[in-house]
Amino acid sequence: MRSGDSRRSVRASVLWGSGKRGEGSRSNALWGSGKRRMVLCATLVLVVLVPLGAAASPSKQDDIAAYVTPTLLSSAQANPGSSFKVIVQGKAGNQAAKAVADVLGTQLKAVRSLNSIDGVAVELTGAQIVALAADKHVIAITADARVRLSAATATSVAPQEKWPYVTGVGKYATAPAATIAIVDSGIDATRPEFAGRIAANVNLSTLPNNSPGDGRGHGTFVAGIAAGHLDGKDGAAPTAKLVSIDVMDDQGMAMTSDVIAAADWILANKAKYGIRVANFSLHSSVANSFMYDPLDKAVERLWFNGVVVVVAAGNYGYPDRPSGVPFAPGNDPFVITVGASDTGKSVSTNDDVAAPWSAYGYTLDGFAKPDLAAPGRYMVGPVPVTSTLYAERPDHVVEPGYMELSGTSFAAPIVSGVAALILGKHPDFTPDQVKGALMLGTKPMPSASDMSEGVGEVNAGRSIEYTSPPNPNLALDKFITSDPATGAPVFDAASWSSTAQASASWASASWNSASWAAASWSSASWASASWSAASWASASWASSASAAASWADLSLASASWADNAEGESADAAGGAIDPLELQAVLNGTLDP
Ligand SMILES: [Ca+2]
Numbered sequence: 168m169r170s171g172d173s174r175r176s177v178r179a180s181v182l183w184g185s186g187k188r189g190e191g192s193r194s195n196a197l198w199g200s201g202k203r204r205m206v207l208c209a210t211l212v213l214v215v216l217v218p219l220g221a222a223a224s225p226s227k228q229d230d231i232a233a234y235v236t237p238t239l240l241s242s243a244q245a246n247p248g249s250s251f252k253v254i255v256q257g258k259a260g261n262q263a264a265k266a267v268a269d270v271l272g273t274q275l276k277a278v279r280s281l282n283s284i285d286g287v288a289v290e291l292t293g294a295q296i297v298a299l300a301a302d303k304h305v306i307a308i309t310a311d312a313r314v315r316l317s318a319a320t321a322t323s324v325a326p327q328e329k330w331p332y333v334t335g336v337g338k339y340a341t342a343p344a345a346t347i348a349i350v351d352s353g354i355d356a357t358r359p360e361f362a363g364r365i366a367a368n369v370n371l372s373t374l375p376n377n378s379p380g381d382g383r384g385h386g387t388f389v390a391g392i393a394a395g396h397l398d399g400k401d402g403a404a405p406t407a408k409l410v411s412i413d414v415m416d417d418q419g420m421a422m423t424s425d426v427i428a429a430a431d432w433i434l435a436n437k438a439k440y441g442i443r444v445a446n447f448s449l450h451s452s453v454a455n456s457f458m459y460d461p462l463d464k465a466v467e468r469l470w471f472n473g474v475v476v477v478v479a480a481g482n483y484g485y486p487d488r489p490s491g492v493p494f495a496p497g498n499d500p501f502v503i504t505v506g507a508s509d510t511g512k513s514v515s516t517n518d519d520v521a522a523p524w525s526a527y528g529y530t531l532d533g534f535a536k537p538d539l540a541a542p543g544r545y546m547v548g549p550v551p552v553t554s555t556l557y558a559e560r561p562d563h564v565v566e567p568g569y570m571e572l573s574g575t576s577f578a579a580p581i582v583s584g585v586a587a588l589i590l591g592k593h594p595d596f597t598p599d600q601v602k603g604a605l606m607l608g609t610k611p612m613p614s615a616s617d618m619s620e621g622v623g624e625v626n627a628g629r630s631i632e633y634t635s636p637p638n639p640n641l642a643l644d645k646f647i648t649s650d651p652a653t654g655a656p657v658f659d660a661a662s663w664s665s666t667a668q669a670s671a672s673w674a675s676a677s678w679n680s681a682s683w684a685a686a687s688w689s690s691a692s693w694a695s696a697s698w699s700a701a702s703w704a705s706a707s708w709a710s711s712a713s714a715a716a717s718w719a720d721l722s723l724a725s726a727s728w729a730d731n732a733e734g735e736s737a738d739a740a741g742g743a744i745d746p747l748e749l750q751a752v753l754n755g756t757l758d759p
């Protein structure tokens with residue numbers, strides 16, 4: 168009987184969220200706001216009343232069950248004997264008190280009435296919560312936000328982020344990882360998630376308005392996704408050391424020359440700090456060919472010298488068609504360009520699609536970008552409370568010092584973290600091999616538009632384990648020569664250009680390796696899509712590069728995204744994992 172009751176309440180909870188994904192958990196997270204609470208209460212009444220009104224038959228009332236915060240429900244089900252402090256809301260006339268008294272019997276204790284919400288605050292066991300959830304006098308049961316569910320063993324009250332499960336990084340929380348350089352707005356080194364792991368902190372910004380630490384807040388968030396380490400808030404590679412290279416002022420702007428100076432600094436100091444991965448969650452504002460853009464040349468130099476370069480695709484995409492990817496450094500064919508996915512409702516990638524603003528399409532030189540995707544929508548990470556980002560968007564603050572943000576900026580550091588883990592296991596891999604392992608291991612995204620997310624979504628479990636990955640840059644590598652003056656490896660653009668003009672199939676050499684057969688995607692299809700002679704020929708890339716500004720790939724309701732019908736509004740728990748799936752993952756019955 169109890170299992171039937173709990174199943175009903177589970178179904179009700181799932182239905183509850185059907186109006187908008189994550190509605191229940193998000194509302195709970197925003198419970199502290201009086202205004203939000205009024206909205207929620209109105210929603211509660213509306214959603215509960217509609218089925219009652221539609222179904223006049225009294226027998227249908229059995230289908231009406233209380234809303235229970237998903238994480239609370241799963242914890243209660245998993246720990247029937249544990250105590251939970253909750254708030255129970257009843258129907259008008261404080262029917263919650265009667266329902267709670269019925270469940271507790273003679274054990275009625277410590278019940279505090281909350282008349283403004285027709286509810287009570289009470290301590291209940293998991294089993295009592297499950298029973299109460301099926302009581303028709305009860306509208307909602309939520310965790311009492313003043314007290315953390317520390318007694319619960321399986322989960323905490325805070326919504327668990329979905330992306331670590333989607334990408335499989337959770338299994339590698341203690342695995343060795345290479346050092347990651349974060350070229351961004353700086354990293355707040357006082358944050359506990361980076362304790363003892365920031366190997367160097369450099370300011371290379373030449374703009375006047377640049378605070379010490381991280382005045383913008385963007386770089387701290389990026390670093391947190393890449394390699395933060397704090398209970399329940401781990402990034403992709405929590406053992407990795409970080410090098411912060413501040414190129415961005417407090418408004419999130421950088422000069423391209425400062426970003427190039429950062430690449431120079433990495434090249435000069437990579438051995439000293441063991442830097443093997445560099446994350447660039449930014450892009451130039453001037454469309455250009457990679458044959459001429461100085462920022463592309465800078466990141467290529469890193470690549471040719473053993474540093475894996477991971478770049479955000481950009482947030483200037485359209486929801487219904489390709490935008491192209493014309494800006495450096497995401498337009499560089501050697502480096503790893505990352506699109507942002509919306510991970511949908513499930514940890515499975517089957518319902519994952521490109522975030523509607525995630526840029527994709529051909530570069531001006533005809534290369535398909537991004538190469539692969541990672542979760543980048545509704546991410547939660549650390550942001551300094553003194554930063555401009557924190558001050559500008561209080562609606563995105565989910566708890567003090569943490570914000571929910573979206574952007575390809577936050578997809579790229581997941582891939583940087585996985586790259587660092589690959590190098591932690593295979594220190595001898597070249598950047599080409601790391602890119603090969605990342606691309607070979609992606610999981611398919613059947614719901615995503617063609618090319619919108621490259622070959623698929625990054626997956627640590629697959630990519631870290633390959634011992635001999637194929638080389639996705641094989642066709643390009645044929646044009647790497649030695650600089651006659653310095654002997655350093657450089658890309659021979661003129662030779663590549665003439666070869667590509669003579670043979671539209673020049674790129675297919677990269678995808679002929681039998682090793683690609685292990686991929687979940689078709690290397691033959693990607694071979695034909697990965698470079699487009701038509702896109703190259705139509706490009707107007709002949710304009711020369713200028714000393715342009717670069718912008719962070721942060722998606723807020725601003726810039727190009729503001730032109731769209733829908734803004735990227737705050738959704739505090741939009742990236743939370745479904746609690747039932749979380750239980751299945753923790754139980755080992757679901758391996759995403
Ligand atoms: Ca800065």
Ligand SMILES: [Ca+2]
Nearest residue numbers: 510511513515
């Ligand atoms: Ca999914």
